Amino acid sequence: MDVLALSRLQFAVTSMFHFIFVPLTLGLSILVAYMETRYVRTGDETYLRMTKFWGKLFLINFALGIVTGITMEFQFGMNWAEYSKYVGDIFGAPLAIEATVAFFLESTFIGLWVFGWNKISKKAHALSIWLVAIATNLSALWILLANGWMQHPVGYTLRNNRAEMTDFGAVVTNTYGWLKFFHTLLSGYVIAAFFVMGISAYHLLKKNDLTFFKRSFRAAATFGLLSSLLIFLVGDFHAAEVAKTQPTKFAAMESVWNTTQGAAYNLIVIPDPANERNSVEAIGIPKLMSFLAFGDGQATVKGLKEYPAGERPPVIATFVSFRVMIVFGLLFVLLTLIAFFVSRGDRLDSRTTFLRIMFYALPLPYLAAQFGWIVAEVGRQPWIVYGVLKTSDAVSRAVSQTQVWASLIGFTLLYGFLAIVDIYLLTRTAKKGPDSDLSAIVRTPRTQEV
Amino acid sequence: MAFQIIWFILWGVLWAVYFMLDGFDFGAGMLYNFISKDETEKRIITRTIGPVWNGNEVWLITAGGATFAAFPTTYALMFSYLYSALLLVLFSLIIRGVSLEFREKSASPSWKKGWDLGICMGSFLPALLFGVAFGNIFQGLPMDADGYHGSLISLLNPYGLLTGVLFVLLFLVHGAIWLAVKTSDELAEKAGVLARKLWVVLLVVAVSFLAYTYFATHLYANYFGNLVLLIVPVIAVLSLLAIRLFAGKGQYLASFFASCLTILMVTFTGVIGLYPNLIPSSMDPNHSLTIFNSSSSVYTLKIMTVVALLFVPIVIAYQIWTYRIFRQKTTSLDIAAEKESY
Numbered sequence: 001m002d003v004l005a006l007s008r009l010q011f012a013v014t015s016m017f018h019f020i021f022v023p024l025t026l027g028l029s030i031l032v033a034y035m036e037t038r039y040v041r042t043g044d045e046t047y048l049r050m051t052k053f054w055g056k057l058f059l060i061n062f063a064l065g066i067v068t069g070i071t072m073e074f075q076f077g078m079n080w081a082e083y084s085k086y087v088g089d090i091f092g093a094p095l096a097i098e099a100t101v102a103f104f105l106e107s108t109f110i111g112l113w114v115f116g117w118n119k120i121s122k123k124a125h126a127l128s129i130w131l132v133a134i135a136t137n138l139s140a141l142w143i144l145l146a147n148g149w150m151q152h153p154v155g156y157t158l159r160n161n162r163a164e165m166t167d168f169g170a171v172v173t174n175t176y177g178w179l180k181f182f183h184t185l186l187s188g189y190v191i192a193a194f195f196v197m198g199i200s201a202y203h204l205l206k207k208n209d210l211t212f213f214k215r216s217f218r219a220a221a222t223f224g225l226l227s228s229l230l231i232f233l234v235g236d237f238h239a240a241e242v243a244k245t246q247p248t249k250f251a252a253m254e255s256v257w258n259t260t261q262g263a264a265y266n267l268i269v270i271p272d273p274a275n276e277r278n279s280v281e282a283i284g285i286p287k288l289m290s291f292l293a294f295g296d297g298q299a300t301v302k303g304l305k306e307y308p309a310g311e312r313p314p315v316i317a318t319f320v321s322f323r324v325m326i327v328f329g330l331l332f333v334l335l336t337l338i339a340f341f342v343s344r345g346d347r348l349d350s351r352t353t354f355l356r357i358m359f360y361a362l363p364l365p366y367l368a369a370q371f372g373w374i375v376a377e378v379g380r381q382p383w384i385v386y387g388v389l390k391t392s393d394a395v396s397r398a399v400s401q402t403q404v405w406a407s408l409i410g411f412t413l414l415y416g417f418l419a420i421v422d423i424y425l426l427t428r429t430a431k432k433g434p435d436s437d438l439s440a441i442v443r444t445p446r447t448q449e450v
Numbered sequence: 451m452a453f454q455i456i457w458f459i460l461w462g463v464l465w466a467v468y469f470m471l472d473g474f475d476f477g478a479g480m481l482y483n484f485i486s487k488d489e490t491e492k493r494i495i496t497r498t499i500g501p502v503w504n505g506n507e508v509w510l511i512t513a514g515g516a517t518f519a520a521f522p523t524t525y526a527l528m529f530s531y532l533y534s535a536l537l538l539v540l541f542s543l544i545i546r547g548v549s550l551e552f553r554e555k556s557a558s559p560s561w562k563k564g565w566d567l568g569i570c571m572g573s574f575l576p577a578l579l580f581g582v583a584f585g586n587i588f589q590g591l592p593m594d595a596d597g598y599h600g601s602l603i604s605l606l607n608p609y610g611l612l613t614g615v616l617f618v619l620l621f622l623v624h625g626a627i628w629l630a631v632k633t634s635d636e637l638a639e640k641a642g643v644l645a646r647k648l649w650v651v652l653l654v655v656a657v658s659f660l661a662y663t664y665f666a667t668h669l670y671a672n673y674f675g676n677l678v679l680l681i682v683p684v685i686a687v688l689s690l691l692a693i694r695l696f697a698g699k700g701q702y703l704a705s706f707f708a709s710c711l712t713i714l715m716v717t718f719t720g721v722i723g724l725y726p727n728l729i730p731s732s733m734d735p736n737h738s739l740t741i742f743n744s745s746s747s748v749y750t751l752k753i754m755t756v757v758a759l760l761f762v763p764i765v766i767a768y769q770i771w772t773y774r775i776f777r778q779k780t781t782s783l784d785i786a787a788e789k790e791s792y
Contacts, residue, residue: 059551060551060552060555063547063548063551063552064548066504066547067543067544067547068544070507070511070540070543070544071540073511073514073515073518074514074529074536074537074540076518076525076529077514077518077525077526077528077529077530078529078530078533078536078537079530081526081527081529081530082526083526084518084522084525084529085522085523085526085527087522088518088519088522088523088525088746089522089750090750091518092518092519092520092522092525092746092750093519093746093750093753093754095515095518095519096512096515096516096518096519096520096754096757097519097754098515099508099511099512099514100512100515100758100761100762100765101757101761103508103511104505104508104512104765104769105768107504107505107507107508108504108505108508108765108769108772109768109772110504111500111501111502111503111504111772112501112772112775114500114501115497115500115501115776116501116776119775119776120775159747160747162522164746164747164749164750165746165747165749165750165753166749168749168750168753396526396530396533397530398527398530398531398533398598399530403533403534406534406537407533407534407537410537414541414544414545418544418548421548421552425555429555
């Protein structure tokens, strides 16, 4: 493999690994903040124990999200120097703003939340986890506005051998970026909901701490149902935006080879990229694809053959990932809908089959999110900035094959090790369940001053 | 004033504040295994930096982000030229982070021992490598029209290494004084004694560094051109002396502020000497990366200036506030009370 292929692989490995932790942080921070707010409002200690237990799992995950995030910032310069030079005038700004506006807030107040139980008032303590939740979500906004710009560049001009920003407002209000933001946010909420429901299901099956886990499950089911429904809506808008701004990605997502007016949506499709066609197309719903893409059944959907072979993304990976994501999305609506109604009654712990399903469903939203990112990033190829800069022109020139091999192996080993530690800690903490002894929570006040 | 100059100043400030804040985390982390006599003392040490190290590290992320946004060409070339060195920094920072967060997750002695090593190495390596990197930037990197002609090994030249040792010692002293302030009894005593001993070594290295800098770099040229600027290195030297003075009187909080000032001023001394370069070329001055030939457009710099002026003061305000909340000394009572810690 050459430097380009190795760098791409390394970026894929490190960003996908980073995105194991980020979405749970996005959603679980909100759930934990909700639990603590309930505790402050009602004084009900079950809510305090919920805050503590889910907070503990949150923190294990949070730590890994933070450390793997530093890698992302370093890599743009290390492996993608030509990219950074070419688009830094625009792309650097949202990253720097993210650090200044969001990351500081998140990292400072997480310290206060963890160590501040007896140092600040209950309300201020609950406020600090809300600030963490808001900051992580705000952080996602700036990162996804940056990514949105790579997908659909706006507010720039090509000058001085690079892309220079001419309209910051356009970058910040880029519809593509905002849709991506809401889509990603909601995927994180779904992940968090399934995380809480899955672990609660495990304990409910064992008849542990029923009140605690029923309540946790119910909160997560409501959160999950809302998020699963909304993500479908946002996903639909997002796909339409892709059809409008990234025709090659849209064609690959749906495996459309020939430009068609009033295109049908085929439920079963088997792409055959070698022959630039689909070997199977079955169960078509007339005009549906045109309608979904452009809100008009008569609209024309452009096929991949309109574009030179060198400007088409890999079809199989994009198409399959998109389909899998959609199927998962439908499944999540179904499961959260059942979860919502089942958890409203008091007999949740007796629904053993459903609880077992929810336990095993825990990893599925994670998979769906990874597939979603494959659609987004593989589907954009061969461009790194759609229509502006090719990935092959973006890689660092000063970096050797040996260096990238070494770093790729290093990342694989280090991240592999971190994955083992993460899984070990999460399962152990999750299995152990919440503390029943509140004395472990309330700390003795101290008087000694500096 | 040109926006490039504003961003050059901000760039220097971000790095200086980063070194001042994460510096004591690194120092405490390096000393951690050697100064603690038992598990309780170890937990006291990590507990002193626990609430703040995360927020401190973000200054690095912001320094990196600001370099990207304001001087993208410098960001691109610096990170790709120093690929292997930065990779080591990155791995070390990752290991330090998870070590601090995961150490208390199990009571098993071998579990703790492993993370202890992570805290120590994850603090030492970045301290050393940041120094090596800045030492090499002060000297200039071997770059010309064909790109970069150095390697990881060529970075480990005498001046680069001396700067690395200077950083390690600055942070060791900084961390030792931090512990003298933030802990009590025997541990604080040990930390204070150690700070005074390490200070002597720091003084020797700092003097050698100042002398060697004259021969190895062009940093002094700006000072000879404008003598007023000499105030910065003079304050650096005076505050370095003040560290010892206050420590000798047992006034460790004052000594700690002197140490903060020293680190800020040492960084500024280097940064002022670089101007208008961000990375000078040691081969051909025409290929130096300056704040003018590697900057973003004025439009971008203006927007970033507004963001920085609006938000950096807010960040500083809430960070000071959290430092005040955690101003008390950490004692064995805290550790006992936090048996169920995160």
